[in-house]
Amino acid sequence: MARVFITGSADGLGRATADTLLHEGHEVIVHTRNTERLAAVKDLVHRGASAVVGDLADAGQTRDVAAQVNRLGSADVVIHNAGVYSGAQVLPVNVVAPYLFTALIQRPRRLIYLSSGMHHGGRDTLAGLDWSGTRPTGSYSDSKLFVATLALAVARLWPDVHSNAVDPGWVPTRMGGLGAPDDLRLGHLTQEWLATSDDPAALTSGGYWHHQQRREPHTAARDVTFQTGLLDALAGYTATTLK
Template identity: 25%
Template sequence: MKNKIILITGATDGIGKETAMSLAKQGHTIIIHGRNLQKAENVRDQIIAESGNSDIDILVADLLLLADIKRAADNFRKKYKHLDVLINNAGAFFNKQRETTQEGFEKTITLNLFAPILLTELLLDLLQKSPSARVINLSSEMHKRGGKPDFNDFQLEQSYKPDRAYGLSKLYLIWVSQQLAKQLTDKGINNITVNTSHPGAVSTNFGQDADKGFFINLVFKIAYRFMDNVQDGAMTSIYLATSPQVEGITGKFFDNRKKMVTPDQKHYSDVNQETVWKYVQSIIEPYLPSTKVLLL
């Protein structure tokens, strides 16, 4: 790939930061997203110093607030006329007690599902201006462990557990990403691919600060000793962002070794996928310009 404009969410720590560093070393223009301006500026300066690439920019937004995602997308649009790669890397595993955002949505579903899909749809027109755009949504093997979906309880008011919320959010992200890929293809938009990936179990600070309950906290601490490093965790994202081997491939799921695999099918059906798609669209629609809603 020639020099590309690449936006990476959650790029001030862990896998996202490593992904940004590696892609910067390849000479691409990188926009790193973070919640904290000072931290994002520090990471930007570090990447410039280590990569020798000065084409590093920042985008600050709180992805737990859908209105702030819209604001950030508007700011991005003022500076960039197209986007080649969007890596929706940001995600989180929250506490044992259910929490909601200021806008009233359960936090896990908001950050891991609503946020990446809203940002993608807000930037679709910029992606369309790229000759070959790629959207990479980070899911997880945990998508197999969320249990049976309850479409009468999307916000998990009746059945919240942190591992269930995380697992379902990652399952739904796969389904919605597949549906988005299909929608684009059906509309003849063939220059944008949308894929999901599992980064692997990686030794970052992910989930370490959350009070997930005694048992899950213990599992995290034990598993941490056996996890991959961030370089391994970033490998598939980098591959999907740059490799000519995946040119034109869309609606697929890749594991942490760059292999295309089939996500868990236990709860999948066309009807279930469509139900989740319509629900997500109903949540994000108020934050989309009318032209964007009509596009999809």
């Protein structure tokens, strides 16, 4: 059984993933933005999950969440699920937090980053971005291109880790809306499969997945120059280097 840390586990795909993995007997670490949100995962904790707390829009709190996870022991898998759709916090939550967790959490065996089909509309430029979230400078599509790029960069740099990006589809969650057309179960199945399966296809790295099928990501996500530029920009902003 695996120990799996899932960011943004209070609702939506993160909670659904935690619920499934707990049911399957895995050790799960759930995450909420603040202590008030712990009530939303109370049932998961009663079933054996551990909980960590911190607002991923704040880099200091993100570092503290990483420390909380490390104190619980080495995670086998980290699922970077937390995300916001709009506003100034898109880059801090969707990109900076996954980068800091990747750099600070004891290296797991598997890493899964939630991207989106909308990443194909992202801009492959790093100019003029405010990673702090003081002002909105990056769109949701931009952020999902950046996080897919991060996943594929880690796959290249860490050959001993299975690092993949996932497009969960447009599913009926709080973010996706009740009218979203895709299957909610399929929206978290791929993450669970990549996190815990011994299927040879799941034991691969550097993929961009949709419903357990490899898809081709935006060309920039595989571009080493763009990957390097993104990592350098994030290292410069956070004063934390991915080693």
